[in-house]
Amino acid sequence: MKTKFILCAFCLLTTWAVAQDKYFTAPTDQPVTADAEGFVRRWTLLEPISKPNRTNTVFTDSYLREVFATEYFPGQMTLLPRDGQKVKARFEKVEMPKDYRRIDPATLKVQRGTETLRWHKLDSKTYNLKLMRFGEHYRQRLYGVIYWVVTVVRCEEDMTGVRLSVGSNSASQWWVNGTEALLLSGDRRMVADDAMSARLVLHKGDNVIRGAIINGPGMSDFCLRFVREDGTPVTQGFTIL
Amino acid sequence: MKQIFATIMALVGLSASAQVGTPYIHDPSTLAECDGKWFTFGTGGGGLISTDGGYTWGGGAERPGGGAAPDVVKIGNRYLVAYSATGGGLGGSHRGEVLTMWNKTLDPQSPDFHYSEPQLVAWSEDGDDCDAIDPGLLLDPTTGRLWMSYGTYFGNIRLVELDPQTGKRVEGNEAVDIAIDCEATDLIYRNGWYYLLGTHGTCCDGVNSTYNIVCGRSRQVTGPYLDNLGRDMRKGGGRMVIAAHHRVVGPGHFGRTVLTEGVEKMSCHFEADFDQGGYSVLGIRPLLWKNDWPVAGEPLREGTYEIESERRGYALELAVDFQRIETERRSWFRLQQSGETPKPIAQQSLADVQDKWPKGDIGVRCGDYMVRPWQRWTIEAVSGVGGSMGQPYYRIGIEGTSRSLCATPDCEVSTVETFTAAPEQLWQIDQQTDGTFRIMPVAIPGSDRRLCLVSVADSTPSLGEFDFASDNCKWNLRAH
Numbered sequence: 001m002k003t004k005f006i007l008c009a010f011c012l013l014t015t016w017a018v019a020q021d022k023y024f025t026a027p028t029d030q031p032v033t034a035d036a037e038g039f040v041r042r043w044t045l046l047e048p049i050s051k052p053n054r055t056n057t058v059f060t061d062s063y064l065r066e067v068f069a070t071e072y073f074p075g076q077m078t079l080l081p082r083d084g085q086k087v088k089a090r091f092e093k094v095e096m097p098k099d100y101r102r103i104d105p106a107t108l109k110v111q112r113g114t115e116t117l118r119w120h121k122l123d124s125k126t127y128n129l130k131l132m133r134f135g136e137h138y139r140q141r142l143y144g145v146i147y148w149v150v151t152v153v154r155c156e157e158d159m160t161g162v163r164l165s166v167g168s169n170s171a172s173q174w175w176v177n178g179t180e181a182l183l184l185s186g187d188r189r190m191v192a193d194d195a196m197s198a199r200l201v202l203h204k205g206d207n208v209i210r211g212a213i214i215n216g217p218g219m220s221d222f223c224l225r226f227v228r229e230d231g232t233p234v235t236q237g238f239t240i241l
Numbered sequence: 242m243k244q245i246f247a248t249i250m251a252l253v254g255l256s257a258s259a260q261v262g263t264p265y266i267h268d269p270s271t272l273a274e275c276d277g278k279w280f281t282f283g284t285g286g287g288g289l290i291s292t293d294g295g296y297t298w299g300g301g302a303e304r305p306g307g308g309a310a311p312d313v314v315k316i317g318n319r320y321l322v323a324y325s326a327t328g329g330g331l332g333g334s335h336r337g338e339v340l341t342m343w344n345k346t347l348d349p350q351s352p353d354f355h356y357s358e359p360q361l362v363a364w365s366e367d368g369d370d371c372d373a374i375d376p377g378l379l380l381d382p383t384t385g386r387l388w389m390s391y392g393t394y395f396g397n398i399r400l401v402e403l404d405p406q407t408g409k410r411v412e413g414n415e416a417v418d419i420a421i422d423c424e425a426t427d428l429i430y431r432n433g434w435y436y437l438l439g440t441h442g443t444c445c446d447g448v449n450s451t452y453n454i455v456c457g458r459s460r461q462v463t464g465p466y467l468d469n470l471g472r473d474m475r476k477g478g479g480r481m482v483i484a485a486h487h488r489v490v491g492p493g494h495f496g497r498t499v500l501t502e503g504v505e506k507m508s509c510h511f512e513a514d515f516d517q518g519g520y521s522v523l524g525i526r527p528l529l530w531k532n533d534w535p536v537a538g539e540p541l542r543e544g545t546y547e548i549e550s551e552r553r554g555y556a557l558e559l560a561v562d563f564q565r566i567e568t569e570r571r572s573w574f575r576l577q578q579s580g581e582t583p584k585p586i587a588q589q590s591l592a593d594v595q596d597k598w599p600k601g602d603i604g605v606r607c608g609d610y611m612v613r614p615w616q617r618w619t620i621e622a623v624s625g626v627g628g629s630m631g632q633p634y635y636r637i638g639i640e641g642t643s644r645s646l647c648a649t650p651d652c653e654v655s656t657v658e659t660f661t662a663a664p665e666q667l668w669q670i671d672q673q674t675d676g677t678f679r680i681m682p683v684a685i686p687g688s689d690r691r692l693c694l695v696s697v698a699d700s701t702p703s704l705g706e707f708d709f710a711s712d713n714c715k716w717n718l719r720a721h
Contacts, residue, residue, distance in 0.1 A: 061562050196697045199652070
């Protein structure tokens with residue numbers, strides 16, 4: 001038994017190490033800049049909240065607004081999480097039959113509860129944040145999840161007329177300094193510059209960008225950057241804490 | 242509310258086939274802008290003026306000298322007008338004279354309005370294979386040299402060079418034959434090509450006139466001008482640019498107007514407009530370019546369209562919940578076994594979904610086109626609110642409703658529940674030279690910027706500066 005335990009622990013550590021090495025690195029204490037194309041790669045991500053959906057086609061505007069307005073953990077819309085910080089989050093679970101195509105949703109029994117989840121501050125090696133890999137390696141959760149993500153961008157001066165530009169898989173909602181900026185509904189694939197906010201202002205100093213991404217089956221990731229009115233990405237004038 | 246809706250909707254439904262006002266003219270010169278007004282001169286003297294950007298046209302332009310088929314070009318801060326003082330027709334004399342004269346302004350209301358003395362620049366005698374009428378002017382943008390074509394069905398079309406400072410014939414210049422048997426020729430330059438446009442067919446026979454405009458092109462202004470088959474216009478070659486369509490026949494006397502890069506118009510007259518008693522009227526059409534050949538676009542037809550972004554191909558839609566069509570889903574291979582005949586499935590209707598839409602303003606976005614009610618836009622001309630060059634302003638609304646696309650004060654786009662014909666709910670729709678459309682609000686509340694509908698992201702429409710080089714500024718109107 002002890003050997004099995006050690007073997008399992010080794011496997012998990014190895015898997016995470018590989019995943020971390022492949023997709024993420026641990027951030028330094030120093031702020032970073034956006035990458036050459038303006039993509040924001042430093043994020044603090046909460047381990048995925050279980051929210052089973054057998055299809056991504058249910059992600060209508062009204063569904064998303066209802067789900068993302070539900071409080072899963074305290075301070076959901078205000079918290080500036082630290083790396084390693086824990087929160088007690090509500091979850092939903094269902095026992096999925098093997099042949100999920102033949103599910104009658106009415107017969108599925110939803111189990112609800114709370115569990116402790118941790119925030120992880122990470123730098124992505126790629127322009128897009130590989131959420132599914134993140135969820136897989138921290139919670140072994142691939143599908144039927146909600147990811148909450150937060151980052152803080154510090155601007156040297158006010159930036160007016162910029163747009164928040166997001167691609168996400170699957171649907172997502174985004175807030176800038178507490179104000180809703182963007183909703184990407186439907187069964188989404190991640191596409192750079194898929195959707196953009198109205199023109200907004202990033203104030204001199206710290207600006208909090210908060211997002212929630214929901215996914216049923218399939219890959220999950222997102223990419224985000226700011227774009228000027230002329231369509232060019234903002235690559236300078238701010239750092240990411 | 243129903244009554245208001247009915248009243249508002251009575252504003253729409255204008256015919257978009259002809260120019261508004263009293264646009265009666267024959268052989269209109271290339272459209273010229275002067276002090277915010279547009280002018281064109283015609284055969285016999287006089288011409289038309291538009292004071293609303295080229296939408297409404299009426300008499301009042303003044304050009305002395307009579308004769309046939311004038312042309313005008315702006316050189317520096319002056320206008321050079323060329324016209325022919327004669328014109329005997331096919332059976333008459335072919336002694337022709339082409340004259341030029343200057344004016345600081347085209348506006349007869351201006352104190353500066355005064356034509357200089359006409360000066361003879363080209364002529365023909367009865368024995369010549371040429372009838373010196375119907376001049377067309379080109380100020381070559383690559384060299385600054387001034388060229389004039391002239392002639393008619395009687396023999397050759399000729400090219401001469403004029404002095405752009407004086408408007409006189411360049412001393413010692415010899416005429417060059419560049420085509421035969423055209424009327425009302427015009428020269429233009431674009432993208433390394435010189436184009437000679439001429440009118441073929443029968444003139445002056447009302448609704449039976451077969452006039453049409455053809456062209457050839459050359460790398461040299463002096464020709465040879467070849468058509469798409471390589472046939473020389475001196476052998477009668479010519480590729481069709483515009484012919485009869487809808488309720489107008491007999492287009493003649495081409496003129497090109499570049500409003501901005503990517504948005505061009507062509508002017509002509511139609512020998513007969515069936516909606517205006519068969520009289521000869523001014524015509525303005527989008528000018529498209531296909532493989533470096535000019536082609537007339539058609540007037541935008543009112544109807545219901547998918548408005549597709551050229552950026553990714555997504556369709557403009559209301560930002561409302563996707564509502565599924567619930568059908569029994571069965572495997573196709575079981576149908577093979579049963580031999581059952583499949584039944585058609587009804588299209589989702591407005592009544593199926595409208596009740597679930599929010600009241601008041603609803604935002605817009607772009608998404609996969611699914612032929613759904615929230616993606617079907619009816620485009621209708623609106624009467625009594627003006628228009629732009631050659632066309633009315635339009636309402637763009639969800640089919641079967643009064644919900645209409647509008648510009649918002651923050652330079653974004655949304656929809657209002659009820660159309661009121663406010664300027665921010667009116668749209669100028671121009672077909673661009675590549676066949677796509679530029680869609681612009683007539684006004685943006687609290688702003689004097691002229692922006693157009695753009696795709697700032699695949700799924701996000703907004704308003705932005707027009708840039709013909711960007712697919713973000715291009716939309717396709719697809720009738721499904």
